Amino acid sequence: MRLAVLASGTGSIYEAIVNAGISVATVLVDRPCKAIDLAESDNIPVTAVMRTEFGKDFDRNAYSTEIVTQLQRQQIDVIAMAGFGTVLGKPFFDAYNGRVLNTHPSLLPSFPGWHAVREALAHGVKITGCTVHLATLEVDAGPILAQASVNIEVDDTEAKLHERIKLVERDLYPATIKTFIASMEHQS
Ligand code: GRF
Numbered sequence: 001m002r003l004a005v006l007a008s009g010t011g012s013i014y015e016a017i018v019n020a021g022i023s024v025a026t027v028l029v030d031r032p033c034k035a036i037d038l039a040e041s042d043n044i045p046v047t048a049v050m051r052t053e054f055g056k057d058f059d060r061n062a063y064s065t066e067i068v069t070q071l072q073r074q075q076i077d078v079i080a081m082a083g084f085g086t087v088l089g090k091p092f093f094d095a096y097n098g099r100v101l102n103t104h105p106s107l108l109p110s111f112p113g114w115h116a117v118r119e120a121l122a123h124g125v126k127i128t129g130c131t132v133h134l135a136t137l138e139v140d141a142g143p144i145l146a147q148a149s150v151n152i153e154v155d156d157t158e159a160k161l162h163e164r165i166k167l168v169e170r171d172l173y174p175a176t177i178k179t180f181i182a183s184m185e186h187q188s
Helices: 012-019 034-041 060-073 090-095 116-123 158-187
Strands: 003-007 026-029 046-048 078-081 100-104 127-134 144-151
Touching: 003 012, 012 034, 012 158, 026 034, 026 060, 034 046, 060 090, 078 158, 100 158, 116 127, 116 158, 127 158, 144 158
Parallel strands: 003 026, 003 078, 026 046, 078 100
Antiparallel strands: 100 127, 127 144
16 A cells, blocks of 8 residues: 655654654645655655645645646555645545545544634633544544544643644554554455
8 A cells, every 4th residue: 555645734743654664655745844854854755736826716626636646646545644734625535535544633523624722722621632534525524533532731722732632643643544554455
């Protein structure tokens, strides 16, 4: 199975995947980000599909089709989103239906969307966590594969809490990816 990791941020979740011994065929990015440097120092090919438009003129379907073209060219079978900052459209999920994983920093279905950690804090919940799920066209709504909880402390800030959630994601996500790939290999 050839795995692509999609990232836009610091790449710490990508790094945890590599450190868990999972073979990564490419790191695909949508913008300049630290994940590129990490991949280069790991000698993992970077696939850059840079977004030039972030406003209302962004053509989500055309961009998604370009991503599919790049991934298929590299014979990618499975995709792990790891802090990827672009919501992908129907062409992507048509091509890779049931083969896209995501990790999200809340206990879904609570707090979907970009500000999950901030919203959990603002809501005053005492326990949050992370969810690994199959990504589908509807954002943060696909079938849940694994979850782990994180307690919220009285003096938490968004940054502190997010970092504690990421500590958990760095174990849970690679473990879930391994199980998922093993079950796909078993089926094929
Ligand atoms: C993680 O918390 C993940 O759940 C979210 O984006 C974050 C990525 O972290 N989707 P990093 O950029 O890999 O450090």
